[in-house]
Amino acid sequence: MWQLGSNFASTGTLPAPLAVMSVIGAEARSGALFINLAATLARVAASFVLAMALGTALGVAMGRNKSIDRLCDPLLIVLLNLPALVVIVLAYIWVGLNETAAIAAVVLNKLPNTAVTLREGTRALDEGLDEMARVFNLPLGTKVRHVVVPQLAPYLAAAMRSGLSLVWKIVLVVELLGRSNGVGFEIGIAFQLFDVTRLLAYALPFVGLMLAIETFVVQPVERHVSRWRPHGA
């Protein structure tokens, strides 16, 4: 279909698959493809882990404690609705054009999402099981691992799903605006040259990588945590 489309469109708008493949090959041979992919992936991983950890902590705290909830709720609403671009530009201006600012900007974009999801999850925790854990005097570690986390697992999975997609979209924007490597940076250059072939040559391997992570990491984890459900989730 792509091939068919490229026959009709001009080369500048939609290049043929083979042309894109040859650019991917050339970039791979020079090593630039892998260096950029690795740089982007490292940023995705760092900001994803940070956003999940901080967002989960905040969400659980807000779900458990009414005063924390009231205190943080307005901030959360602001962060949820603040355009990603505003956060990114402010981070670069205030912190500087460096890695810390880049990661912080992505984390701030994802964190409110995670917090809201996990707050709902915490509010929905089963009180009966909590009482059971108290009467049987389960140690805190056991309680968290066997009573609380399994109940939060669907919420964590939902936050991770939407989180991964959000984070990698924003990482690319962050790279475009203020980093000198990564997939986003390369796409920025391609944009300046109106080079669609090069743009696709960087976008496609990245999409493939994200699909692979989804299929081989996220889905097996989900299947494992929901194996107790009689009919699957």
Add this chain to the structure above:
Amino acid sequence: MELDISIVRKAFRTASGQTRVVLHDVAFSLRKGEICALLGPSGCGKTTLLRIISGLDSDFEGWVRLPSRHRIGMVFQEPRLLPWRSVAQNLRLVGSSSENDFAEIVVALRLSKHLDHFPGELSLGLARRVAIARAFAVKPDLLLLDEPFVSLDASLAARLREELLALVLKRAATTLIVTHDVEEAISLADRIIVLSAAPGRILADRTIEAPREALTEARAIKIKEEIQSLMANASS
């Protein structure tokens, strides 16, 4: 383990802002190894009393005295198992039982075939058996049971009662069992406390004089009639 309890007053605040007294002047103590049944019409505060003793509810006037180091095994009205853990894991999580004790409990409650199942795959009767097994797996000094056999068919309930009794006697756990079934109370307990309708007070506190093993049919019927007439008065 000895249990000493005195509740002067326990009240709930209703949604409309009124206070509803559920327990009033309920005081008794249990000797170590005593098996006490708590009878009373529904809504008289039996479950509330169990929650107070187990420490889940501390908002009341009065006191509960338990030895400083004690282990509580509790069977709630619903099984309250962890759906995401297998039967074996559910039992081991709470338990400090040795392998031998664990195997013994599993055999007594006939759970050997179900250890790898998840609670969602069990019938209610089986899930209740797992909940009872779990209460024993902690090697309880104090065993609290909240209508553990309700909604089970009569023959299964009778068999479970026997299994429960055997385990309680072996472990010599002080036991408090909430029920509204007089026959169940007589067949299990060596002491019966009858609560009035809300606000619950103690109407009667009977020790079944004859040791349970020597309880004759005629005697059991007599006790049953006595308690039933008490309860009839209580709810009228």
